[in-house]
Amino acid sequence: MGRLVIISNRLPVTITEKKGKLSIRPSAGGLATGLNSLKNNYEVIWVGWPGLPVSKAASKKTINSLLQEMAMHPVFIDSSKFNNYYGGFSNSTLWPLFHYFQQYTDFVSRTWQDYKEVNGLFAEKVAKIARKDDIFWVQDYQLMLVPQLLRSKYPRATIGYFHHIPFPSYELMRTLPWRDALMRGVLGADLVGFHTFDYVRHFTSATSRILNYDDHYLGRVRFQNRVVDIDSFPMGIDYDKFAKATHDPEVAKELERYIKETRGEKIILNIDRLDYSKALPQRLRAFDLFLTKYPNYRKKVSMLVILVPSRDTVGRYRRLKEEIDRIVGYINSKYGRISWTPVHYYYRSVKFSRLVAWYKLAPVALITPYRDGMNLVSKEYLACKTDGKGVLILSEMAGSSKELIGALQVNPNNTEAIADALHQALQMPEEEQIKRVRKMQKVLQRNNINYWARHFLERLQEVHQASLTIYEQFFNPKVEKQLLAKYRQAPRRLIFLDYDGTLTNFRSDPALAAPGKHLYQTLSELSQQPENQVILISGRDKETLEHWFGPLPLDIVAEHGAWYKKNGHKWRQYAKLDNSWKEELRPIFNQFTDRTPGSFLEEKNYSLAWHYRKTDPGLAEMRKHEFMDKLSHAIYGKSLQIMEGNKVLEVKNVEINKGTAAKRWLANETWPFILAIGDDYTDEDTFKAMPKQAYTIKVGFNETAARYNISTVEDVLSLLDKLL
Numbered sequence: 001m002g003r004l005v006i007i008s009n010r011l012p013v014t015i016t017e018k019k020g021k022l023s024i025r026p027s028a029g030g031l032a033t034g035l036n037s038l039k040n041n042y043e044v045i046w047v048g049w050p051g052l053p054v055s056k057a058a059s060k061k062t063i064n065s066l067l068q069e070m071a072m073h074p075v076f077i078d079s080s081k082f083n084n085y086y087g088g089f090s091n092s093t094l095w096p097l098f099h100y101f102q103q104y105t106d107f108v109s110r111t112w113q114d115y116k117e118v119n120g121l122f123a124e125k126v127a128k129i130a131r132k133d134d135i136f137w138v139q140d141y142q143l144m145l146v147p148q149l150l151r152s153k154y155p156r157a158t159i160g161y162f163h164h165i166p167f168p169s170y171e172l173m174r175t176l177p178w179r180d181a182l183m184r185g186v187l188g189a190d191l192v193g194f195h196t197f198d199y200v201r202h203f204t205s206a207t208s209r210i211l212n213y214d215d216h217y218l219g220r221v222r223f224q225n226r227v228v229d230i231d232s233f234p235m236g237i238d239y240d241k242f243a244k245a246t247h248d249p250e251v252a253k254e255l256e257r258y259i260k261e262t263r264g265e266k267i268i269l270n271i272d273r274l275d276y277s278k279a280l281p282q283r284l285r286a287f288d289l290f291l292t293k294y295p296n297y298r299k300k301v302s303m304l305v306i307l308v309p310s311r312d313t314v315g316r317y318r319r320l321k322e323e324i325d326r327i328v329g330y331i332n333s334k335y336g337r338i339s340w341t342p343v344h345y346y347y348r349s350v351k352f353s354r355l356v357a358w359y360k361l362a363p364v365a366l367i368t369p370y371r372d373g374m375n376l377v378s379k380e381y382l383a384c385k386t387d388g389k390g391v392l393i394l395s396e397m398a399g400s401s402k403e404l405i406g407a408l409q410v411n412p413n414n415t416e417a418i419a420d421a422l423h424q425a426l427q428m429p430e431e432e433q434i435k436r437v438r439k440m441q442k443v444l445q446r447n448n449i450n451y452w453a454r455h456f457l458e459r460l461q462e463v464h465q466a467s468l469t470i471y472e473q474f475f476n477p478k479v480e481k482q483l484l485a486k487y488r489q490a491p492r493r494l495i496f497l498d499y500d501g502t503l504t505n506f507r508s509d510p511a512l513a514a515p516g517k518h519l520y521q522t523l524s525e526l527s528q529q530p531e532n533q534v535i536l537i538s539g540r541d542k543e544t545l546e547h548w549f550g551p552l553p554l555d556i557v558a559e560h561g562a563w564y565k566k567n568g569h570k571w572r573q574y575a576k577l578d579n580s581w582k583e584e585l586r587p588i589f590n591q592f593t594d595r596t597p598g599s600f601l602e603e604k605n606y607s608l609a610w611h612y613r614k615t616d617p618g619l620a621e622m623r624k625h626e627f628m629d630k631l632s633h634a635i636y637g638k639s640l641q642i643m644e645g646n647k648v649l650e651v652k653n654v655e656i657n658k659g660t661a662a663k664r665w666l667a668n669e670t671w672p673f674i675l676a677i678g679d680d681y682t683d684e685d686t687f688k689a690m691p692k693q694a695y696t697i698k699v700g701f702n703e704t705a706a707r708y709n710i711s712t713v714e715d716v717l718s719l720l721d722k723l724l
């Protein structure tokens with residue numbers, strides 16, 4: 001049985017100390033329950049903070065050994081560090097920003113430092129217990145750096161990350177000074193999960209805009225020598241636990257009591273943790289408006305507010321609590337009677353049986369957060385409606401709104417709409433209530449917490465397998481050793497090298513990519529070795545290549561093969577090519593260049609190339625498709641082709657490609673050693689033209705006809721140095 005290591009901020013336990021004696025009880029949160037169901041297939045191990053500051057070495061030892069019996073491993077964190085990591089960076093930076101409260105977001109480098117350090121402590125703890133073949137599953141925004149920390153320790157491990165809160169749009173994410181590190185941290189995982197597709201969309205857009213990883217297709221990002229999948233996995237609840245609990249004798253007792261005490265008043269249920277993202281003041285104002293607009297409902301309905309204490313030592317939360325106190329007081333004083341209290345308000349958490357009793361009793365649940373990653377309360381409310389009667393009013397900004405389409409969905413900023421939704425809910429005929437609730441229950445029953453956990457882990461293992469396949473194609477030390485041995489033995493060697501993206505990194509302006517001293521020296525030495533025949537095979541124009549490499553004793557192919565030059569000879573044309581098409585196509589190129597800021601046109605002897613490296617990625621993607629569409633009509637019937645290179649679209653004669661050009665060197669001689677290195681689409685023709693035993697290497701990790709992938713230009717240069 002494989003081991004599954006869950007890494008989360010909190011361990012699912014409650015530790016209490018009475019008269020110096022420590023006791024530990026498991027606490028059954030949603031996640032813990034979901035993972036319990038995996039125990040048939042995995043040995044589940046948990047790493048996390050134990051939930052309280054522990055400074056005495058003796059207590060640490062006791063807690064450690066008590067927890068280890070439960071397969072849990074505590075991460076002890078000193079309290080000032082913990083405050084900076086948790087109250088500081090997690091909850092005063094990431095939480096507000098990710099819930100779109102930019103005005104509440106602190107940017108403090110001290111808390112960031114401690115966030116990094118504490119993430120490091122989690123990774124170290126994992127390292128202490130990790131075994132080969134463990135599956136790691138990191139939970140939530142407090143630990144965004146952990147996936148990458150684990151990846152650097154275990155390059156081939158299976159690592160998943162699930163983000164439980166919203167992921168904001170790129171526009172907000174970019175305001176974070178530490179955005180790059182956080183994004184890279186998460187991308188250490190094989191699979192990154194969110195509750196909804198909107199968060200997936202935002203995260204994917206941030207990967208391409210912040211990190212420039214735009215090599216993604218259908219949610220799969222190629223990232224160095226791995227693939228990372230980014231997808232939505234809406235978290236479910238333990239449906240049966242809630243549905244069954246409605247029949248518990250203890251719940252029945254609670255229910256009976258409340259039915260008596262509410263004396264037929266219809267309860268509008270609110271359960272929230274104290275947090276500004278929950279928009280409770282707004283909801284209370286909507287209730288006020290409802291009572292004004294629909295006075296017939298006075299004395300017939302009341303609002304039950306259960307506000308679960310949270311972070312109330314923090315100024316912002318304390319002020320929010322005071323605001324809620326004030327509005328509740330205002331409403332009760334405005335409408336209340338001796339016989340009727342409009343808002344019943346409790347600032348405490350309630351036991352499970354009471355929670356279920358309220359879910360069962362309340363004909364309406366009002367859940368209208370400004371933002372909520374998912375919101376499980378909305379799902380639990382529905383699971384408790386075993387007779388199908390009840391109405392859920394739900395914010396369209398809650399993640400659960402995507403699945404709960406039978407709810408009355410409202411914009412949480414629209415008090416008028418919430419007031420009207422309350423009216424609609426209270427008037428809704430029973431048949432309609434049942435129809436809506438049953439439909440939603442079906443979804444929740446199926447997509448429950450067990451399904452969520454299983455589904456995530458299955459996908460995680462699939463993606464990991466895909467990464468392993470890439471890893472096998474990776475130019476690793478073993479392959480390098482073989483290559484070097486073959487190179488040394490061979491009396492004759494043929495070496496094809498592409499230039500941009502292979503021997504030099506892309507620059508914003510192609511003219512800036514002239515070879516540096518070291519590269520020039522390398523090429524010079526490589527081409528001077530008598531066994532070697534080196535060919536620089538590029539899409540660039542011949543004038544630039546001549547200018548940069550003319551004096552070197554190597555052969556050059558320019559414009560993808562339209563021109564070539566053998567060492568010591570003049571430039572020759574591949575064939576006399578027709579160029580008249582350029583007149584016709586140039587206006588289209590000019591038009592797209594004008595319409596697309598950051599792009600420019602490069603005109604070569606036999607081709608037109610539109611570069612868009614500096615264009616906004618979203619706009620570039622859109623224009624590229626539009627441009628291709630237009631070009632494919634324009635070239636119809638002509639012997640031209642559109643080539644998509646690295647951030648460039650190029651039109652050229654169809655006969656011309658690097659493969660045809662390369663064959664010129666293969667025709668008259670059998671080479672005992674062939675090496676071809678290139679990075680983009682156009683180099684695929686070179687790879688395809690090579691015999692099977694040739695070493696063909698692609699820079700980057702896209703699909704390729706080459707035998708191997710290598711990560712970077714720097715790796716190529718280091719390989720060339722080793723050849724020398």
Ligand code: GDG
Nearest residue numbers: 164165235308348349350351352355372373374375376377
């Ligand atoms: C994050 C995201 C996302 C609440 N009050 C009492 C009580 N609860 C239980 C509910 C429910 C849970 O707490 C709260 O659910 P949330 O969905 O709000 O989850 P959080 O863990 O706070 O937040 C959120 C979630 O992660 C999961 O990914 O949905 O968007 O912010 O299960 O039943 N339980 C009891 N008494 C209470 O007073 N017994």
